[in-house]
Amino acid sequence: xxxxxxxxxxxxxxxxxxxxxxxxxxxxxxxxxxxxxxxxxxxxxxxxxxxxxxxxxxxxxxxxxxxxxxxxxxxxxxxxxxxxxxxxxxxxxxxxxxxxxxxxxxxxxxxxxxxxxxxxxxxxxxxxxxxxxxxxxxxxxxxxxxxxxxxxxxxxxxxxxxxxxxxxxxxxxxxxxxxxxxxxxxxxxxxxxx
Amino acid sequence: xxxxxxxxxxxxxxxxxxxxxxxxxxxxxxxxxxxxxxxxxxxxxxxxxxxxxxxxxxxxxxxxxxxxxxxxxxxxxxxxxxxxxxxxxxxxxxxxxxxxxxxxxxxxxxxxxxxxxxxxxxxxxxxxxxxxxxxxxxxxxxxxxxxxxxxxxxxxxxxxxxxxxxxxxxxxxxxxxxxxxxxxxxxxxxxxxxxxxxxxxxxxxxxxxxxxxxxxxxxxxxxxxxxxxxxxxxxxxxxxxxxxxxxxxxxxxxxxxxxxxxxxxxxxxxxxxxxxxxxxxxxxxxxxxxxxxxxxxxxxxxxxxxxxxxxxxxxxxxxxxxxxxxxxxxxxxxxxxxxxxxxxxxxxxxxxxxxxxxxxxxxxxxxxxxxxxxxx
Numbered sequence: 001x002x003x004x005x006x007x008x009x010x011x012x013x014x015x016x017x018x019x020x021x022x023x024x025x026x027x028x029x030x031x032x033x034x035x036x037x038x039x040x041x042x043x044x045x046x047x048x049x050x051x052x053x054x055x056x057x058x059x060x061x062x063x064x065x066x067x068x069x070x071x072x073x074x075x076x077x078x079x080x081x082x083x084x085x086x087x088x089x090x091x092x093x094x095x096x097x098x099x100x101x102x103x104x105x106x107x108x109x110x111x112x113x114x115x116x117x118x119x120x121x122x123x124x125x126x127x128x129x130x131x132x133x134x135x136x137x138x139x140x141x142x143x144x145x146x147x148x149x150x151x152x153x154x155x156x157x158x159x160x161x162x163x164x165x166x167x168x169x170x171x172x173x174x175x176x177x178x179x180x181x182x183x184x185x186x187x188x189x190x191x192x193x194x
Numbered sequence: 195x196x197x198x199x200x201x202x203x204x205x206x207x208x209x210x211x212x213x214x215x216x217x218x219x220x221x222x223x224x225x226x227x228x229x230x231x232x233x234x235x236x237x238x239x240x241x242x243x244x245x246x247x248x249x250x251x252x253x254x255x256x257x258x259x260x261x262x263x264x265x266x267x268x269x270x271x272x273x274x275x276x277x278x279x280x281x282x283x284x285x286x287x288x289x290x291x292x293x294x295x296x297x298x299x300x301x302x303x304x305x306x307x308x309x310x311x312x313x314x315x316x317x318x319x320x321x322x323x324x325x326x327x328x329x330x331x332x333x334x335x336x337x338x339x340x341x342x343x344x345x346x347x348x349x350x351x352x353x354x355x356x357x358x359x360x361x362x363x364x365x366x367x368x369x370x371x372x373x374x375x376x377x378x379x380x381x382x383x384x385x386x387x388x389x390x391x392x393x394x395x396x397x398x399x400x401x402x403x404x405x406x407x408x409x410x411x412x413x414x415x416x417x418x419x420x421x422x423x424x425x426x427x428x429x430x431x432x433x434x435x436x437x438x439x440x441x442x443x444x445x446x447x448x449x450x451x452x453x454x455x456x457x458x459x460x461x462x463x464x465x466x467x468x469x470x471x472x473x474x475x476x477x478x479x480x481x482x483x484x485x486x487x488x489x490x491x492x493x494x495x496x497x498x499x500x501x502x503x504x505x506x507x508x509x510x511x512x513x514x515x516x517x518x519x520x521x522x523x524x525x526x527x528x529x530x531x532x533x534x535x536x537x538x539x540x541x542x543x544x545x546x547x548x549x550x551x552x553x554x555x556x557x558x559x560x561x562x563x564x565x566x567x568x569x570x
Contacts, residue, residue: 085418088532149416174245
């Protein structure tokens with residue numbers, strides 16, 4: 001479990017110098033791309049405190065939201081900002097922060113937005129002894145906002161144990177039906193011989 | 195109605211519906227199972243059950259460093275291995291701050307276009323044989339050898355090339371590669387143009403695929419379809435055009451779209467893409483710098499800071515993205531592979547509903563679906 005220190009650093013910088021591109025790839029505030037900044041400002045303008053901007057890079061924005069607000073914000077992103085589909089839903093396990101982060105990479109087929117990816121991230125409580133589906137590791141599903149997340153969320157549920165409430169079909173997808181171990185993409189699941 | 199004889203019950207309404215398991219052993223389904231419910235000849239519902247070739251690529255990537263990850267990350271789709279390594283290399287280059295030499299960028303484009311054709315021909319062969327068109331199985335399988343030979347000259351391996359590395363490509367092109375490549379590509383282009391008359395103009399193929407499994411434009415968008423499935427429904431989205439990587443913005447090509455959204459259009463787009471690939475390869479061979487290095491020197495066990503990146507490219511099956519998170523260690527903290535096959539799978543239940551069972555292969559294989567890639 002020693003290789004799992006980074007969550008606080010990854011987000012920590014951002015919370016201290018909020019909106020100043022603390023990510024090491026971006027250099028100065030002047031370099032910030034204008035179009036992406038405007039997109040992020042649209043979100044900040046409408047939701048204010050509910051949104052934390054993680055970074056703004058060329059063609060990439062990442063925002064952090066609480067799970068209570070994610071459906072409302074996702075609806076806004078879908079209807080008003082014209083991001084129409086999800087490219088990926090990634091669960092990331094952070095045992096030391098006791099949370100599982102879920103990142104939705106949202107894309108758009110609109111002409112002016114087609115090079116943009118908006119990463120919408122939220123986090124669920126992590127249980128040390130998981131019982132997928134019946135413990136506190138739960139998030140609201142975005143399936144009614146973005147139809148394309150259906151299989152992605154099913155995968156996230158079996159791989160990390162994040163149960164998506166209001167998802168119509170929370171069954172396993174890739175794992176065997178008789179899988180009895182903990183969700184395999186959690187950091188405490190070790191590969192044999194490594 | 196008089197009384198039924200003992201032991202015979204009246205048929206319930208539900209008994210009309212039969213559940214059918216297609217796969218995972220059935221060759222028509224690929225390495226997956228499709229559970230279809232049928233009423234007579236018509237499909238009532240369909241539930242794809244992938245996962246029979248899940249190998250935990252994402253988990254394995256957390257245990258290996260950025261360089262040793264290369265050979266196993268190409269495994270999900272070995273005949274399109276350049277394109278699945280492409281976003282990984284772009285991502286690692288971004289987080290390690292590597293600058294790729296100009297010549298390497300062109301070699302990458304050539305290799306990835308060759309690989310796209312190799313994949314497409316393999317898929318087309320399968321599509322042909324499942325529609326009962328065995329010539330369409332033989333021809334692409336034979337023509338594929340031309341391109342495999344070229345890739346073998348480049349990388350030394352016939353399918354699993356492991357040719358792309360962060361910071362360039364593994365080795366330079368051999369001395370006579372450009373001439374051989376031009377010659378083979380010209381011949382190859384002539385060959386695939388003949389596919390039109392034997393396959394795409396074939397009345398039997400047309401009657402089986404035109405107007406079957408129609409995906410409307412708005413549905414393609416909201417289902418998040420990608421690649422040939424999306425472009426067959428009239429949405430012009432090609433990552434090479436919309437978010438050009440490496441030198442694609444210097445090259446002369448177009449992205450193909452068709453409007454009808456049926457199986458026929460979905461099977462034709464990859465073929466049109468192959469013709470475009472020939473153009474790209476010729477164009478890249480003209481513009482490539484004649485000399486120069488093809489890779490930057492990497493440190494042993496390179497480390498990145500606390501950064502993350504999401505890079506995508508256009509693979510043979512649509513947009514292919516890699517989400518890499520680093521926490522300052524030599525190994526990535528998390529690698530997520532977002533593949534076109536997995537994204538297009540959600541279209542299958544939607545398209546098969548109300549379709550005849552006999553049309554299932556025509557619809558299923560037209561999705562340009564590669565089960566091994568979808569399972570990762």
